[in-house]
Amino acid sequence: MARRLFTDDVIGSHLDALARRQEPDGGWPINWLVWTPAAGLEWRAWQTINALTTLRAYGRLV
Secondary structure (H helix, E strand, C coil), X not given: CCHHHCCHHHHHHHHHHHHHCCCCCCCCCCXXXXXXXXXXXXXXXXXXXXXXXXXXXXXXXX
């Protein structure tokens, strides 16, 4: 809904930054503290799905 508020250059630079945060194992890190290692893995999975969904929506995945 708010996409029209940002230029293509701004969106592109944020998508580039998102893609660069992908870790060697293919996932994306979380940026908050977790209570247990299991919770961290679960949230990391959600973060990865979210990143992939965003990149696909903008044509960054083939």
